[in-house]
Amino acid sequence: MEQLSKSEIKRNALIKATICLVINNGFHAAPMSKIAKMANVSPGTIYLYFENKQDLINKVYLEIKASFAKHAFKNYDPSMEVREGFENIWKQIADFKLVQVEEALFLSQCDNTPMIDEESKKEGIKHLQPLIDLWKRGQEEGIIKECCHYVLYAYTVYPLAFLMNAKQNKEININKKYIQDAYLLAWDSIKQSK
Template sequence: MKPKDEGKIDEIYTATLALVKEQGLAGITMSQIARKAGFATGTVYIYFANKDELIVKLFDKCINDYTRDHFAGYDPSAPFKVAFHTIWMNMLRYSIEHFHEMVFIEQCFHSPFISEATRKATKDRLLPWRELIERGKKEKLIKQVDASWIMLFVRGSVRDLVKHCAYHQLKITNEFRETMFEMCWDGIRD
């Protein structure tokens, strides 16, 4: 049996991400994905048994990349605001550089394609961030609310900032990044 071509898998993933951004997760079909990738529909079925399998595998890849990038350069022993800044900037950078993936993750997370076990595993991958938030609460640097709400507030503000800038072709300068970080920081600090 001929080995699967990883390049074709990447092309299928790229086509899927573009279609999800253009028309949403629910409405796309395997034939649309194949057409967007420039393949015959049967080629996509060589790599994925069905749309559900494709979506789940692509979600896993995107989440792995997202969580890896989330903690790039993160030092849990750094002062709280420094560590928080690192994670926030990583979230922003990933969301800008991987906009299609961010949209895909957002649409998938609460969809029927993703199992409860996968949702829990995704949350578990973000445990270092939750632990940082708990540390900030313990040090009385941030608001004393459940860490999930703080994480939701931060993720939501980054995601909406990036979406607004992407859809309106606004440039995100380093100065703007820092201003937005300080606004987010002001929103969670005690």
């Protein structure tokens, strides 16, 4: 077990509380006072760790993005074949969204609203570079369709956000077979057809 200092514990509690309130109530209904209460901290304490509310939200976003990327590329190695590498990364992303439910919902809220600074958003995208590089390699090898990485992302990774939302609302139930089927759809959409 990692040793966390007292201030690290508090900072983490603040981040956790922010995520929880934002995904359940929305940014507009996640006041600093409630965040403090949920983290068992005084409102003033937040300002020892973050400059202001915007800074808090930006930092939460960037730290989740980093943890997301770490998870996504955990087992990936650029020496892998394109198809294998893509399956590996895609399934790790799906796993992140299944296990780190709240963090994933927070990211999808950030990516679809103006609640994060443009600058932080740009920063967050950089983490996905290995996936973009993989796609480029796949295109050079004639394995992946010749479209920009925005399209490739839109049809492979982005759909997961919709499915996780539906899962959260108990509209669907996601198991291993479900993930496998979804993966095949993702691959079918971007693989170069003969």
